[in-house]
Amino acid sequence: MNNKQKPTLEFWQVWNMCFGFFGIQYGFGLQQANLSPIFSYHGAAEHELPMLWLAGPVTGLLIQPLIGAISDRTWTSFGRRKPFFLWGALIGSVAVMFMPYVPELWMVVGLFWILDAAMNTAMEPYRAMVGDMVNRKQRPFAFALQTFMISGGQILASLMPVIMIAFGVSAVTDGNQIPDIVKYSFVIGVVVIIVTALWSFNKVQEYPPENIDEFKAENKGKVLTHVVSDLWIALKDMPKSLRTLWWVKLVTWFGLPLMWQYLSLSIAHHVYNAPTPDAAGFAVGTAQGGKAFAVMQITTLVVSFFIAKTIHKFGDSKVYAFCLLIGGLGFLSMQLTSDLYMTLACMVLVGIGWAGVITVPFIMCANVAPVMRIGIYMGLLNAMICLPQILEMLSIGLIYESVLGGDPRNALALCGLLFLVGAALALRINTEEDTRISQGQEV
Numbered sequence: 001m002n003n004k005q006k007p008t009l010e011f012w013q014v015w016n017m018c019f020g021f022f023g024i025q026y027g028f029g030l031q032q033a034n035l036s037p038i039f040s041y042h043g044a045a046e047h048e049l050p051m052l053w054l055a056g057p058v059t060g061l062l063i064q065p066l067i068g069a070i071s072d073r074t075w076t077s078f079g080r081r082k083p084f085f086l087w088g089a090l091i092g093s094v095a096v097m098f099m100p101y102v103p104e105l106w107m108v109v110g111l112f113w114i115l116d117a118a119m120n121t122a123m124e125p126y127r128a129m130v131g132d133m134v135n136r137k138q139r140p141f142a143f144a145l146q147t148f149m150i151s152g153g154q155i156l157a158s159l160m161p162v163i164m165i166a167f168g169v170s171a172v173t174d175g176n177q178i179p180d181i182v183k184y185s186f187v188i189g190v191v192v193i194i195v196t197a198l199w200s201f202n203k204v205q206e207y208p209p210e211n212i213d214e215f216k217a218e219n220k221g222k223v224l225t226h227v228v229s230d231l232w233i234a235l236k237d238m239p240k241s242l243r244t245l246w247w248v249k250l251v252t253w254f255g256l257p258l259m260w261q262y263l264s265l266s267i268a269h270h271v272y273n274a275p276t277p278d279a280a281g282f283a284v285g286t287a288q289g290g291k292a293f294a295v296m297q298i299t300t301l302v303v304s305f306f307i308a309k310t311i312h313k314f315g316d317s318k319v320y321a322f323c324l325l326i327g328g329l330g331f332l333s334m335q336l337t338s339d340l341y342m343t344l345a346c347m348v349l350v351g352i353g354w355a356g357v358i359t360v361p362f363i364m365c366a367n368v369a370p371v372m373r374i375g376i377y378m379g380l381l382n383a384m385i386c387l388p389q390i391l392e393m394l395s396i397g398l399i400y401e402s403v404l405g406g407d408p409r410n411a412l413a414l415c416g417l418l419f420l421v422g423a424a425l426a427l428r429i430n431t432e433e434d435t436r437i438s439q440g441q442e443v
Contacts (some may be wrong), residue, residue, distance in 0.1 A: 006135040006207075012271045014142050015331050016203035017129060020085060021149040023124050023196030027092050027115065029297075030057075030159025030189050032260045033290040034100075034182055035112065040265070041178050042105035046408065047400040049261045050393040055113040057090050057257075057389035058284070062223035063117055064124040068379025069227045069234075071125050072372065075215060080132065080205035081125030081375075089197035090121025093190045097213040097402045100183045122197070124379050131366040131374035133207060146441060147359045151301035154191070158187035158293035165287060174280035183289060234376045239368040241378065241431040245361055246384050252324060252357060254388040255418035258396070259331070262408035266291025270338045270409055287339060293346045299351025300358070307359055320360040324423035327353015331416025355417055366433050 009017075039052050071081050078086075095115035102108055124147070134142040145243050164181035165171055173179045209215040268285030269275040276282065303323075330349025337343060361381060369377035396411070398406075404410040 006133065007144075007292055008135060008138060009133070014134065014138070014145055016200060017133065018126075018142070018146045018149045019203075020089065020200030021123075021146055022195045023151045023193040023411065024085075024087060024092075024119055024126070026189050026192045026196075027096055027119050027153075027156045027295065028349065029154030030090040030096065030160075030186060031115065032154070033158045033293045034161070034185070034286075036261050037264055037277075037283075037289075038100065038108060038178060038182065039105065039284040041173065041176060042108060043176075043342075046262075046265065046406070047397045048175045049133040050396040050400075051258065052109055053257060053261055053392045055109070055116045056173075056238070057393065059113065059117040060120045061122040061386035061390065064382040064386075065134075065231055065376065065379035066376035067124050068120055068377075069230045070126060071128065072375035075212065078200060078201075079204070081108040082201050082204065082206060084125040085129075086197055086201045088118045088120070088125075089193050091117075091416040092118035092122065096186050096189045099187045100178050104325035118363045124382060127362055127378040127381075128375040129204075129206065129388040131361075131369070131371075131378065133204075135440045136367065140311050140363055143362050143366070144304045147304040148301055148354060149305065150358055153192070153196075153298040155294045155301065157185070157189065157327070158290040158297060160188060161287040162294075166371030167381050171283045173196040173277070173283050175276075175282070175326050176222075179283050180387070187211050207216075217321065226360050226403075230373070230376055231380075234373055234380060238377075238380070240429075241260060241368055243383070244425075245364060245381075246364040248320070248324075248429070249361070249416045250388045251425065253385040254269050254392045255331075255415035256357070258411040259413040259423050259438065261396075262411040263292060266334070266408040266412060267292060267340070267343060269407070271340045271343065274334065282399050285443070292344055292347045294419070295347040296351040296354055299348045303352055303355035303431075304359065305437065307355060308368050311360070311363065316364050316431060317426055320356050320429070321423045321426035323356025323360070324426060325353075327356070328419030328423065330411050331419060332410050351358070357375040364429070368423055369429050418423045 023158055036049050039049060040046075045053060067084055074080055074083075076083055092115050095111045095118065096431045099108060099115065102111065130139065130142045130146065161171075161181040164184050167186055169181045264286040265275075267289045268279075268282050271288065272281035273279070274281040275287050307319065313364035326349050330346045330351075330353060333346045334343060334350065337346070343417070362378070365376065365377050365381050400406060400411070405415065
């Protein structure tokens with residue numbers, strides 16, 4: 001079904017389509033808020049953390065473009081994208097189940113690789129499914145609702161250790177054992193991931209390809225052989241606006257891993273005076289890192305209600321630049337305080353930046369990508385965020401002690417500076433011409 005034939009969907013149809021994203025993002029939220037502390041409990045030093053986080057961008061770089069290309073040429077009795085996100089969610093839930101219980105660092109790292117490979121397998125088809133099923137006018141709303149689900153899942157995951165404390169679950173640790181507040185959060189995560197994925201799988205009916213018999217005949221037994229050529233053609237013919245978007249993603253996504261790697265440790269260090277896992281207050285301090293991520297995601301959730309209308313009024317590049325500017329100021333402001341509540345206030349600004357990061361580029365991509373290559377371009381969009389993360393994780397450990405002074409808060413300041421550069425670069429993106437070309441192809 002081409003874009004001009006797509007009906008306007010009812011609210012609950014879009015909701016059901018996006019709901020599985022809630023569980024996927026619960027899984028990502030668990031790792032973002034808890035993985036650095038878990039690595040630390042197993043004896044990892046702070047300068048080693050970026051290298052241990054390599055699983056995310058490497059699996060994303062390899063898997064998302066591949067899954068995007070394969071799913072573009074796939075049609076099964078269950079649909080085009082649904083089989084990929086269901087299997088990804090199920091395999092990811094197994095990794096979530098065991099991650100806080102294994103006894104060795106290498107086991108945690110191995111499960112992390114499995115988790116991120118599975119979550120990336122699930123996530124890319126979800127992005128592409130919005131492009132498949134939602135008409136151009138509804139896309140800002142649909143991606144904003146997806147942002148709502150991202151925020152909701154990550155809020156729940158981030159707050160779970162604090163909720164566990166409120167219910168009397170033990171936060172006691174000797175510096176080597178993962179506390180019960182973290183373990184129980186991961187157990188709940190298994191349920192959340194499976195239930196939400198099954199909900200979307202059962203509730204969504206994907207549109208079949210036009211001329212389905214011809215589609216099946218063309219791709220029967222040849223899906224994998226087409227992948228390399230499809231990826232090469234997509235790279236060669238990439239719309240100009242997406243090429244410009246790459247430079248924004250290069251700087252912002254070099255900085256963003258620093259937040260996940262060092263925010264919880266920064267709060268433990270500067271707010272609770274607990275720089276190491278054996279210091280009193282480290283477990284509670286890193287749990288407050290989860291609260292900080294929750295504040296960020298709550299802000300993003302609220303912003304998601306307004307971002308579609310704002311884009312319609314001011315344009316995607318200006319909204320993107322504004323969000324990155326505010327987010328950068330939020331990271332830099334953390335240098336001025338060691339108070340928990342002021343740090344949480346800074347995370348409100350970061351949440352505005354995060355709303356732009358996870359919403360606007362996908363609206364841009366869905367609007368300018370040729371209709372038959374939406375899956376590939378959504379996958380390549382993810383590759384744009386993976387490469388800078390890999391660069392960060394290979395390099396930050398070399399300068400953490402010297403340039404950043406061995407202080408996790410300085411790592412957050414570097415992220416803020418990179419966001420400001422990204423805001424300036426975002427103003428150079430012009431999607432209007434590429435959108436006209438894409439509309440001309442959707443006939």
